[in-house]
Amino acid sequence: MDAIIGLWWTTLAVAFVLTVPLLALVTRFIRHAHEIDRLATVTLKAAVGVAGNTGNIVLLDQLLAKAGSIAGTSAAIDGVAAAIHNDAGAVVRTLTGGARGG
Secondary structure (H helix, E strand, O other): OHHHHHHHHHHHHHHHHHHHHHHHHHHHHHHHHHHHHHHHHHHHHHHHHHHHHHOOHHHHHHHHHHHHHHHHHHHHHHHHHHHHHHHHHHHHHHHHOOOOOO
8 A cells, every 4th residue: 555655646746747847838838828918919009000101002103103294394384484584675675775784
């Protein structure tokens, strides 16, 4: 009977010795799982923001098309303004008899 009790205590001691490192391993696993969950939540929020921003790329293309049109109109206005400036200078020269005022 003493041999059975001794074997039981030995088995219990071995199980305890094996349980402590396994408990540490399980604790680390749970901690890492929580960290993965936290990072996945942060990543999901960032992904939603990225998706929202990339949805506006079509609007940027439309803006670039309008900007090209505006640039062309601006160049045309610049040409007309230069012609008006030259014509005004000619009028001033004609009225002043060719003398340039300063």
